[in-house]
Structure formats: C-alpha cells, structure tokens
Amino acid sequence: MEDKIEKKVEDKNSEKEEGVNMGGFFISKRSLWFMAGGALGALAVIGMGKLSKKMRPAAVGVTKEGLAFKEWLIANYEKVREDLEDIVAEAKHAHQKDIKTTADAVKKEDDILKKMEQMVEEILRQRSKGEEA
Secondary structure (H helix, E strand, O other): OHHHHHHHHHHHHHHHOOEEEEOOEEEEHHHHHHHHHHHHHHHHHHHHHHHHHHHHHHHHHHHHHHHHHHHHHHHHHHHHHHHHHHHHHHHHHHHHHHHHHHHHHHHHHHHHHHHHHHHHHHHHHHHHHHHHO
C-alpha cells in the first residue's frame, strides 16, 4: 500500500519537475543547478583569495582606465551638449527674426492697402463732386 502511495507521489513530482530520486530524497533540476552554482561560487572565492595578490595590479589598471574613460566621456558629452545648445539658440534667433520680418512685411502691405483705399476714396469723392457740379 505504501509503495503505491510513494509511486503516486513520485509520479506527481516527476510531472511537476524533472529531477533525480535518490533513495527517498527527490532533488529537482533547479536544486541541482543551485547547488552547482553555490559550489562554483565557493571555488571562486577560494581562488580569488589565492589569485588576489597576482590579479590586484591588473584590477587596479582596469579600474584606472575605466575612470579615465569616464572622464573622457563626460568631457565629450559636455562639448556636444554645448554645441547643441548653441545650435538651438541660433535656430530660435533665426525663427524670431523670420517672424519679425514677416510681421514687418504684413504691416507694410496693410499700410499700402490703406493708402490705396484712401486714394480710391479720394478719387471717388472727386468724381462724385464733379458729377454734382
């Protein structure tokens, strides 16, 4: 009876996860990977302790170059940013100048139209006075 229950439990476990059944213990693949990762991590810590004296100058050099690259990147970023700000400022100035030029042209057109309207009205008044007389 117990064998049947164990077999059912094993079947359910194998359906959910693939793993290894070791004498009453079920170890899933996830658990195996986790244990392998932990073992590799422990080996890495032990190895770094032994290699740290040899690797330290290389790590310092890599860090130094990384900092130099960061400074270079920041300097170039600032230069590009300033150039873009200058371009935007020039574009705004040119746009405002175009708006002013357009407004001046519209104002001159309005002045010319008003003068023409006044001249036409004056001519019509003179004709109407000439016809009355």
